[in-house]
Amino acid sequence: MINKVKDLRTFVRGRVLLPGDDGFDQARRPWNLAVEQTVPAVVEAADAADVAAVVRFARVREMAVSAQPNGHGATTDLDGAILLRTRRLDSLRIDPAARRASVGAGVSSGSLQAAAAPHGLTGLPGSSPVVSVTGVALGGGLSWFGRKYGWVADSVTAFDIVDAEGRQRRLTADTDPDLFWAMRGGGGSFAIVTALELSLHRAPHLYGGRILWPAKHAPDVMDAYRQITATAPDDLTLWLDLLHFPGSDPMIAVDAAYLGQAATARGLLSPLDRLPHPLADSRRTMTVAELGTITAEPTDPGAGSSRAELLTELDDTAAKTLLADPIAPLMSVQVRHLGGAFTRPSDSPHGPLTEPYALYLFGVPADPATAEAVIARQRALADALPVSGRKPFTFLSPGETPADAFPPAALHRLRDLERRHNPRITFRANFPIRG
Incomplete structure (x- = not known):
């Protein structure tokens, strides 16, 4: 395999790292350190022309390419593929009048938010500011503002791509709707995305933060969470978090983001203020660039094991099941309120999400025994709750497939399109459509 890639440096301007080179192990390292990526080469593309050159190089040598800006979406199934890093494709332009952004493949969600915020605009960010906008959009994308504006992908208006023949193309609903x-x-x-264009949304006001209580107050917090989400307007998003960090006592939190004035938000969230005094309350008026501070997720790579489900309801039985036992060895159990625009028509493979809540289960596999215990606890919780069996594509975990995310008709259409546009599996995705 090394012989196939030894002359790769002559084809690109960006850095090429081969096994044995200084920095190779760091360059191939994924965001999730529990995943081991074995590859014959890592290319840090300097620009879109480099991406096209790598694809042509791989095509001639009957190799595959796996694109990752910074390691999110890693997979153990690279099977000799060239790992293509696109983090240096970091161009970012905001058109405030058109409410539109042009975003390179390496641009993070936090960078887009920082650029849009001074104009009173926002993209559709999730919980972490360090994931790439492109990666989130390719997976559909669940955002803080999804209840108001739908999937992140719904806001994409154009892609700049490199196709399986190594050609650079502009892709829109008019040029190739399928x-x-x-x-x-x-x-x-x-295809490999080198940049995309997406619509921005008005966000002149934002109020949000995290309220944290000891776990002994979990039943009351759960009741308040269910009460608020039962009637919440689309501008308000709440996430419930059961937390158990190493060395600390179990806790429960509610994370909130409201696209509007603080006074209105406080009124909507008033059931939380009638609960026992919290350990911490970070709610405040903020900019959309500060959304990442609400959950304060790690911004450095680490090992993790996750599982996601969609809940068909959060009734008394489901609520009691979630709170019946400690979540250990899991570190967090998160319930995200969906509904709103997620339930409406979407011209995307996912289509509408009719399930009202998403469940995200996370643990750290510190050693083999803990890894098994984490998976067992995730499975036990999922089996005990009213889940639909469907999962957001962006939340798929190892061992799951696109069949777990997409309706059968959409999956059939996707497989047909992949046969047409990626017939030789030149592009190796973390969850291949054809398995």
């Missing part, structure tokens, strides 16, 4: 449909949430099996 491929455009597939890439707005169908993953990275069809």
